[in-house]
Amino acid sequence: MKNIAIIGASGYTGAQITSLINAEANLSIQGLYVSENSLDKGKPLSELYPTYSHISLCLNPLTEDAKHTIVATADAVVLATDHAVSLHLAAWFYQQGVAVFDLSGAYRFSDVAQYPKWYGFTHEYPEVLADAVYGLAEWNCEQIGKSKLIAVPGCYPTASLTALKPIAHLLTDVFPVINAVSGVTGAGRKAQLHTSFCEVSLTPYGVLGHRHQPEIATQLGQEVIFTPHLGNFKRGILATITAKLKSGTSTDDVAKAFQYYDSAELVTVKHNQFPKVDDVVQTANCHLGWKFDEATGYLVVASAIDNLMKGAASQAMQCIKIHFDVLAEQ
Numbered sequence: 519m520k521n522i523a524i525i526g527a528s529g530y531t532g533a534q535i536t537s538l539i540n541a542e543a544n545l546s547i548q549g550l551y552v553s554e555n556s557l558d559k560g561k562p563l564s565e566l567y568p569t570y571s572h573i574s575l576c577l578n579p580l581t582e583d584a585k586h587t588i589v590a591t592a593d594a595v596v597l598a599t600d601h602a603v604s605l606h607l608a609a610w611f612y613q614q615g616v617a618v619f620d621l622s623g624a625y626r627f628s629d630v631a632q633y634p635k636w637y638g639f640t641h642e643y644p645e646v647l648a649d650a651v652y653g654l655a656e657w658n659c660e661q662i663g664k665s666k667l668i669a670v671p672g673c674y675p676t677a678s679l680t681a682l683k684p685i686a687h688l689l690t691d692v693f694p695v696i697n698a699v700s701g702v703t704g705a706g707r708k709a710q711l712h713t714s715f716c717e718v719s720l721t722p723y724g725v726l727g728h729r730h731q732p733e734i735a736t737q738l739g740q741e742v743i744f745t746p747h748l749g750n751f752k753r754g755i756l757a758t759i760t761a762k763l764k765s766g767t768s769t770d771d772v773a774k775a776f777q778y779y780d781s782a783e784l785v786t787v788k789h790n791q792f793p794k795v796d797d798v799v800q801t802a803n804c805h806l807g808w809k810f811d812e813a814t815g816y817l818v819v820a821s822a823i824d825n826l827m828k829g830a831a832s833q834a835m836q837c838i839k840i841h842f843d844v845l846a847e848q
């Protein structure tokens with residue numbers, strides 16, 4: 519039995535992973551935490567999320583005492599907090615010997631030079647960062663098992679990399695073009711004008727400047743054009759990607775490349791059939807669909823995930839299970 523503290527549990531991803539951990543026989547919840555002065559401290563999680571009325575846990579303020587109790591009693595912490603909050607908490611818990619599963623972007627780049635530009639802070643913990651592993655579950659299983667600091671990928675990078683990594687060896691110098699639409703929960707639970715009901719309307723944002731572009735490019739080993747869009751739905755991401763493949767590539771070559779996922783429980787690949795967001799919402803699955811034009815060498819591959827699940831909480835759960843080998847204990 520592994521005991522897990524969840525910090526940022528009142529947020530969308532934090533509440534989601536709380537429900538997943540609560541449902542696992544071999545995991546227990548050490549406690550749910552919000553910031554020390556949170557308006558929600560002391561409230562039952564179910565007051566914020568009546569859908570979780572079966573979870574009778576309250577939100578605790580993350581005081582210094584609480585942090586020390588977590589170190590003494592928890593095997594791991596999940597950080598479902600903003601990048602700038604995770605930056606410090608991840609380093610502190612990691613240095614105390616607690617395994618850290620960070621849903622933020624604070625440890626996703628191994629190069630410290632990337633942080634000021636994309637996250638607006640200088641990374642103060644290069645020695646901790648050096649131990650961090652990128653938690654793309656279907657690709658980095660061995661490393662996730664070994665490191666006690668897992669940087670769980672962003673939602674758009676999960677959708678994009680799951681689609682592109684199998685065909686990375688077939689790409690040319692032509693940058694793959696990723697157009698992705700996300701539901702509004704991708705922006706988190708806090709009130710913001712651009713995510714309010716009357717403001718949301720399908721539109722691109724972060725054009726040629728979203729922080730997930732370098733995250734995808736770094737992990738793929740190839741530059742990409744990435745354009746995110748905010749859609750007027752709550753959950754889910756659909757990334758539709760166009761890529762020019764090497765001259766002489768056949769449809770069979772592409773099919774063979776996607777066979778990488780033949781043994782992957784959560785990734786489904788279809789040829790000439792394209793995924794829908796509704797089919798993956800509330801699930802841990804990624805649905806891929808592709809079509810290849812041998813005459814022009816262009817591939818279109820679409821990838822659908824639930825941003826709060828495969829794009830955050832359920833991928834963190836995959837990492838937790840890999841790391842602790844929870845399934846093997848059952």
Ligand SMILES: NC(=O)C1=CN([C@@H]2O[C@H](COP(=O)(O)OP(=O)(O)OC[C@H]3O[C@@H](n4cnc5c(N)ncnc54)[C@H](OP(=O)(O)O)[C@@H]3O)[C@@H](O)[C@H]2O)C=CC1
Nearest residue numbers: 526528529530531552553556598599621622704706707830
């Ligand atoms: N939403 C999504 O689809 C995805 C999000 N992510 C990443 O996951 C992280 C969480 O995102 P999301 O759930 O959307 O965010 P939310 O804004 O919904 O939730 C943030 C949580 O952090 C808490 N919090 C804020 N400051 C502190 C602090 N100093 N100490 C402890 N808790 C704190 C908040 O509670 P309070 O303010 O009351 O203290 C709240 O519980 C972010 O880094 C995000 O980038 C990654 C992939 C997908």
Ligand SMILES: CC(=O)N[C@@H](CCC(=O)OP(=O)(O)O)C(=O)O
Nearest residue numbers: 621622623672673674700704705
């Ligand atoms: C719709 C929306 O706003 N989505 C978020 C991405 C959420 C996510 O995956 O984020 P992190 O890399 O921040 O962890 C955004 O574009 O910033």
